[in-house]
Amino acid sequence: MDALVLCLLLSAYPLGCPGLTPPAQLPQPHNLPPAPGSNGSHRSLSVDLPMALRVFSVDYHHVQAPFEIVLWIMLASLAKLGFHWSGRVPAVVPESCLLIMVGLLVGGVIYGVRHSAPPTLSAEAFFLFLLPPIVLDAGYFLPGRLFFENLGTILWYAVLGTLWNVLGIGVSLYGVCLLAHSSLGDVSLLHCLLFGSLIAAVDPVAVLSVFQEMHVNEQLHILVFGESLLNDAVTVVLYKLFESFLRLPSVSGLDVLLGGCRVVVVGLGGLFVGLFFGLVAALTSRFTSRAQVIAPLFVFLYSYLSYLTSEMLHLSGIMAIVTCAVTMKQYVEANVSERSNTSIQYFLKMWSSVSETLIFIFLGVSTIQDVHMWSWPFVCSTLLLCLVWRATGVLLLTAVVNKLRRNAVTFRDQFIIAYGGLRGAICFSLVFLIDDFPKKRLFITTTIVVILFTVFVQGMTIKPLVELLDVKRKKRALPTVSEEIHSRLIDHLLAGIEDVVGYWGQHYWKDKFEQFNKKYLRRFLIREERQARSSILRVYQELERREQRGDEEAPPLVDPRSNSRPLLPEEMDSIRRILSRNLHNFNKRQTPAYSRHTLHQDATMDRTRKPLHRHQSLGDRYTYNTITHWPQVEDVEFNGSHKLRAGLSRSHTVCSISPRHVLQDTSAPVSTAQTAPADPRSSSATADQVSPQHQTPGGRGPKKQLSFDLESEKK
Amino acid sequence: MGSSSSRLDRVPGAKDLMEETGFSETNILCLYDRFEVLDREERGYLRLEDFEAIQQLAVNPIGDRIIGAFVFPGRETLDFPSFVRVLAHFRPTDTTWSRSGSQPEPANSRTRKLRFAFSLYDQDGDGKISRAELTEMLQAMLGMQVTDEQLQSIVGRAIQEADLDRDGAISFDEFKKMAASGQTGLKSVSSIMYRTKQQQQQQQYICGEGGTEQVHLKHSCQTLMFIFC
Numbered sequence: 001m002d003a004l005v006l007c008l009l010l011s012a013y014p015l016g017c018p019g020l021t022p023p024a025q026l027p028q029p030h031n032l033p034p035a036p037g038s039n040g041s042h043r044s045l046s047v048d049l050p051m052a053l054r055v056f057s058v059d060y061h062h063v064q065a066p067f068e069i070v071l072w073i074m075l076a077s078l079a080k081l082g083f084h085w086s087g088r089v090p091a092v093v094p095e096s097c098l099l100i101m102v103g104l105l106v107g108g109v110i111y112g113v114r115h116s117a118p119p120t121l122s123a124e125a126f127f128l129f130l131l132p133p134i135v136l137d138a139g140y141f142l143p144g145r146l147f148f149e150n151l152g153t154i155l156w157y158a159v160l161g162t163l164w165n166v167l168g169i170g171v172s173l174y175g176v177c178l179l180a181h182s183s184l185g186d187v188s189l190l191h192c193l194l195f196g197s198l199i200a201a202v203d204p205v206a207v208l209s210v211f212q213e214m215h216v217n218e219q220l221h222i223l224v225f226g227e228s229l230l231n232d233a234v235t236v237v238l239y240k241l242f243e244s245f246l247r248l249p250s251v252s253g254l255d256v257l258l259g260g261c262r263v264v265v266v267g268l269g270g271l272f273v274g275l276f277f278g279l280v281a282a283l284t285s286r287f288t289s290r291a292q293v294i295a296p297l298f299v300f301l302y303s304y305l306s307y308l309t310s311e312m313l314h315l316s317g318i319m320a321i322v323t324c325a326v327t328m329k330q331y332v333e334a335n336v337s338e339r340s341n342t343s344i345q346y347f348l349k350m351w352s353s354v355s356e357t358l359i360f361i362f363l364g365v366s367t368i369q370d371v372h373m374w375s376w377p378f379v380c381s382t383l384l385l386c387l388v389w390r391a392t393g394v395l396l397l398t399a400v401v402n403k404l405r406r407n408a409v410t411f412r413d414q415f416i417i418a419y420g421g422l423r424g425a426i427c428f429s430l431v432f433l434i435d436d437f438p439k440k441r442l443f444i445t446t447t448i449v450v451i452l453f454t455v456f457v458q459g460m461t462i463k464p465l466v467e468l469l470d471v472k473r474k475k476r477a478l479p480t481v482s483e484e485i486h487s488r489l490i491d492h493l494l495a496g497i498e499d500v501v502g503y504w505g506q507h508y509w510k511d512k513f514e515q516f517n518k519k520y521l522r523r524f525l526i527r528e529e530r531q532a533r534s535s536i537l538r539v540y541q542e543l544e545r546r547e548q549r550g551d552e553e554a555p556p557l558v559d560p561r562s563n564s565r566p567l568l569p570e571e572m573d574s575i576r577r578i579l580s581r582n583l584h585n586f587n588k589r590q591t592p593a594y595s596r597h598t599l600h601q602d603a604t605m606d607r608t609r610k611p612l613h614r615h616q617s618l619g620d621r622y623t624y625n626t627i628t629h630w631p632q633v634e635d636v637e638f639n640g641s642h643k644l645r646a647g648l649s650r651s652h653t654v655c656s657i658s659p660r661h662v663l664q665d666t667s668a669p670v671s672t673a674q675t676a677p678a679d680p681r682s683s684s685a686t687a688d689q690v691s692p693q694h695q696t697p698g699g700r701g702p703k704k705q706l707s708f709d710l711e712s713e714k715k
Numbered sequence: 716m717g718s719s720s721s722r723l724d725r726v727p728g729a730k731d732l733m734e735e736t737g738f739s740e741t742n743i744l745c746l747y748d749r750f751e752v753l754d755r756e757e758r759g760y761l762r763l764e765d766f767e768a769i770q771q772l773a774v775n776p777i778g779d780r781i782i783g784a785f786v787f788p789g790r791e792t793l794d795f796p797s798f799v800r801v802l803a804h805f806r807p808t809d810t811t812w813s814r815s816g817s818q819p820e821p822a823n824s825r826t827r828k829l830r831f832a833f834s835l836y837d838q839d840g841d842g843k844i845s846r847a848e849l850t851e852m853l854q855a856m857l858g859m860q861v862t863d864e865q866l867q868s869i870v871g872r873a874i875q876e877a878d879l880d881r882d883g884a885i886s887f888d889e890f891k892k893m894a895a896s897g898q899t900g901l902k903s904v905s906s907i908m909y910r911t912k913q914q915q916q917q918q919q920y921i922c923g924e925g926g927t928e929q930v931h932l933k934h935s936c937q938t939l940m941f942i943f944c
Contacts, residue, residue, distance in 0.1 A: 482873040482885075482893050485849075486832075488856060489777065493835065496781040497805055499771040501749055 075106070076357035094459045096209040096360050096424075100452065103364015110365070117369045121362035123429040127317075130355045131426070132307045134205055135318050136300075137352035138229065139325030140345075146222045147326075153409070154226035156401050157417070159263075161227065161393050162200060162234040168389040169382070170196030176381045183375055187439050190251075194242040195443055198431055199386060199450055201235035203424030204228040204318075205356055206451075210422060210459045220413045224420050232318035232426075233267035239430055240314070246435065270316035274323025277306035281324065282331035282525040288340075289527065295340040296347060299332060331525040359425045366428070367448050373441035382446050383453055386423075394418040412469045419462055422454045423447075732796055736803035746802065750795050760792040761785075776856045780835045804831045826891070833890050843884040846874055 060067070079102045083095060110118035121130075147154070170193035177184040177192060207228045211221055241259040245251045281302035288295040303324050310320035333341055394417050402408045409417075431447040434440055726732075726747045733743055751757070753765050763786050772778040785801050786793050804827060836844045836852055850870045857866070877885045877893045885893075 481869060482877040485853065485856075485869075485873055486894060489832065489835065489852070492775055492777045492856065493781065493832065496772055496775045496778055497802070499769050499775065500753075500766070500781070500785070501746070501802065 072361075073354055073358065075102075076354065076361050079361070080353070080357050092460070094210050094455075094463075096206060096356075097456050097459055099357055099360035100364040100367075100455060103361035104367060105364070106361065107365035107368035111368045117371075118365050120366040120369065120432075121359070121425070121429065123433045126359070126425060126429040127311070128308075130359050131205075132304055132317070132321060133348070133351035133355045134208075134359075135229070135307075135321050136303050136325055137348045138204060138208065138225070139322035140329060140348055142322070142326055143218065143222060144326060144329075146218060147226055150219065150222055150226065153401050153405060154223060154230060156397060157223065157227040157394075158230035159234055161390075161397055162231040162238075164393040164397075165200035165386075165389050166193070166197045166234075166238055168196075168393070169200050169385050170194075172385050172389070173378075173382065176377060180375075180377045184378060184439070187442075190242055190246050191437070191439070194239065194246065194434065195431075195446075197235060197238040197242055198427050199382065199423065199447060200389075201231055201423070201426060202228040202421040203426050204232075205359060205426075206422035206424030206455055206459070207420060209356060209360075210455075210462060211420065220409075220416060223409070223413075224417055227417075229318060229322055233270060233316040234263060235426070235430075236316060237263045237266045243435070266314070266316045267319060269313065270310045270319030271323050273310045273313070273315060274306050274320035274325075275327055277302045277309070277320070278324040278327025279525070281328040282335070285328070285332045285335040286525060286527050288336060292337045292340055295332075295336040296344040299328065299344050300347070302328070331522070334522075334526045363425055363428060363448075363451065367452070371441050372445045372448075373439070374445060375442055378442060379446050379449050382450060386450060386454075390421050391418045415469060416462070416466060419458060419465065422458055423451050424455065425451075427451060726795070728796055732799050736799055737806060738799065738803065743799065746799055747795065750798055760794045761798065762792055777835060777852070780838070780852075780855075783838075784831065784834065804828055829891055829894055830887070832894075833887055836885075836890075843886050844890065845884045846870060849873060849885070 076099070079099060080095070083098050107118045170189070173196060174187070174189045174192040177187045202224075204225065207224055211224065237259070241262060245255065245259075248255070281298055284298050284302070285295060288298065303321050306324040307317045307321040311317045332344070336344075394414050398409050398414050398417075427447050428451060431444050434443065726743060729740075729743050729747075732738065733740065738746070750761070753769070754761055755765065755768070763782065766772065766782040766786060772781065775781065785798065833844070834840070836848055838848060838851070850866060853866060853870060853873075874883065874885065877889050879889050879892070880886075
């Protein structure tokens with residue numbers, strides 16, 4: 001593995017990278033000369049005499065730019081492959097660290113060979129090309145219900161926490177500069193504030209890459225992750241604000257006020273841009289039934305367009321793209337075919353993975369430069385202040401927010417939130433964009449040190465610390481069926497009592513939105529025949545699938561006498577899914593940590609294609625909310641169940657394996673033991689595919705949770 | 716507060732109710748206001764139709780059972796004290812109360828709460844949750860989502876797990892044991908307290924001064940703390 005990586009490194013070194021712009025702000029601009037290897041473009045190997053026709057020639061210059069880009073991406077991807085094969089290393093060292101180290105190596109090699117700084121990550125390339133795929137991926141797979149439930153807390157941390165950090169770090173750093181007047185005297189308050197604004201921001205890329213390998217409880221995960229996404233608005237605005245203040249001759253109170261308004265405008269503006277493009281994308285996807293192959297393209301195009309538009313308007317691009325993804329997801333998934341859905345998800349994962357890898361590698365490469373300026377007091381105090389201010393900020397904010405939340409954020413969670421505030425490439429790019437001033441190099445160096453410190457030290461130690469502190473992990477012990485039923489009952493009971501007493505609870509707005517969604521948005525944005533999936537349809541598909549799978553594999557035979565054995569995870573899985581489909585669940589659901597590298601619906605996707613296309617025409621049926629429809633639904637359901645029986649009998653006669661005998665007397669305990677094992681795999685397949693469309697009464701059921709259930713049970 | 720004590724006089728038997736159920740003055744007042752909102756025709760008592768008019772309750776899977784807990788078939792009407800008594804089950808458990816005291820067990824003790832939940836299952840009141848009752852409950856909660864086989868399978872498992880003396884039905888003691896074990900919703904449900912407590916404090920402020928405007932707001936009364944255990 002290492003040899004492979006080294007080979008690539010060595011092959012990469014002769015190539016310069018003029019495709020990546022060198023940092024223009026460096027005092028000694030390193031205009032990269034075309035690397036020695038590219039001189040070969042001017043010579044061509046020829047077999048014949050110079051004037052005759054050339055049989056064989058090498059024209060590197062022709063393909064230089066794309067060639068080098070591809071080679072960098074290839075390097076990144078092979079490095080990533082290598083890490084996953086290298087045994088125990090990924091368990092201890094997070095991938096981001098390893099990638100940075102590879103980057104450092106490559107950078108060092110390039111430097112050693114050419115004696116000039118290696119190419120560095122240009123801010124433009126980063127913001128325009130590398131960051132959007134990552135954020136889009138994060139937004140698309142965002143666990144929606146959880147996110148919105150915790151939205152208040154997340155906003156609290158993102159906006160107020162970032163403000164606290166920025167102001168705190170900025171002002172304290174200024175104090176340090178005043179104290180160390182001899183060396184740092186020319187750093188003004190505004191410069192410190194500017195620096196504070198870019199260094200205080202928690203970076204979603206870094207956070208994701210570390211958290212994905214940890215299994216913390218999902219609430220914690222969404223808090224840190226959501227915060228890192230949303231604080232972009234605040235960060236960018238503050239950064240631009242301070243930058244413009246720096247250019248102004250003087251700063252008045254009015255400017256500060258206007259700056260405050262800007263934060264709001266930027267955040268909300270990004271949101272609305274994202275909403276707009278999300279809805280347009282959803283509408284477009286409605287008409288893609290005849291050209292299914294290009295359906296995924298619309299998702300990417302519209303998202304990227306929203307990002308670019310908001311960047312053009314100086315709004316928050318990250319907010320726009322996340323909003324766009326969240327908005328269009330449910331409609332797009334309902335409108336496009338299964339294969340398109342899979343393509344979308346796979347491409348998202350792929351692009352974000354490549355982006356992330358490239359970012360980290362370039363972070364490493366860019367560290368090797370000539371332009372470092374070191375200052376012990378500044379660097380050390382920055383590190384210290386970052387930690388201190390974040391910790392105090394989290395503590396204070398949590399103390400306030402715990403009074404308002406239903407699930408308190410425990411002390412251990414707070415520690416992880418504070419400690420998991422990793423800085424990453426966003427800080428790095430922003431620092432390069434600063435207008436030139438004498439101490440700029442110092443800022444660059446400090447930023448690099450902070451990033452490396454947080455990613456390496458904090459990234460590596462967070463996992464052992466989590467284990468040490470015994471952060472409330474996702475519970476591995478699964479509740480029994482009766483407990484499940486009972487807890488659902490309690491949820492319903494409480495909701496009912498709340499209604500009696502007139503207490504809104506958090507469901508009120510959610511219910512309102514769901515009603516609006518159902519009445520208007522879904523009708524408008526989703527194709528006609530896809531609007532509601534009957535559960536009968538689902539069960540039918542399940543049986544179809546069972547039938548198909550019976551030809552491929554034999555489910556294990558179940559001993560009919562063993563009906564009192566403990567439940568298999570798959571059975572519980574299916575039962576739990578059935579229960580949770582309709583029922584609101586206050587409990588902390590078990591979901592896997594967000595993963596850059598896997599799709600949760602992996603195992604089931606390919607199986608679901610065939611039956612789905614056959615049975616799209618089965619009748620629609622609305623669930624609870626439209627009770628008035630029940631009379632006419634009866635016959636549809638009857639037809640459905642009629643087909644159900646037909647399907648059953650087919651499976652009954654075709655295969656002789658005992659678990660299939662679903663038509664037998666269902667009240668006998670014997671058959672229940674047999675049908676149960678066959679249920680989970682098929683129902684798990686259906687649930688994941690159909691879950692997005694299923695509307696539960698009053699929006700109480702967790703829609704998105706279903707797709708995560710499978711993964712949690714399997715783990 | 717001077718104003719609230721005069722308002723308390725509006726509520727019949729408020730002081731006794733407060734003592735019996737442990738609700739505070741504000742709570743009683745707000746409950747009374749809610750009672751008046753529900754009692755559209757101002758009869759002084761609630762009937763089945765008033766409960767059925769609560770929109771969200773109609774879509775609740777166990778809505779009819781909840782209504783049944785308030786207005787059960789034997790009684791036609793529900794007056795305010797009975798309304799409060801049922802809701803007293805949902806107060807947070809007093810940790811100070813001990814079983815050996817001479818007072819009768821308060822409505823919000825753990826056992827009484829569980830009894831209340833049990834009664835939702837046990838519609839015919841024979842003290843046991845039979846298989847049929849559990850099936851009915853599950854059917855109500857799951858609607859038309861599942862086939863009969865799946866339903867039976869789930870019910871079978873549930874009974875199997877909870878039924879310790881193997882008589883095919885779940886008695887109250889088995890129910891208690893089941894609720895006590897494991898990490899059911901009972902514990903995490905207690906987190907509702909945090910939110911409602913905050914709203915209660917808000918409401919206290921509003922309730923304290925001329926609370927008639929609340930009646931105009933449709934769902935304005937948010938006072939009770941709902942912990943189930």
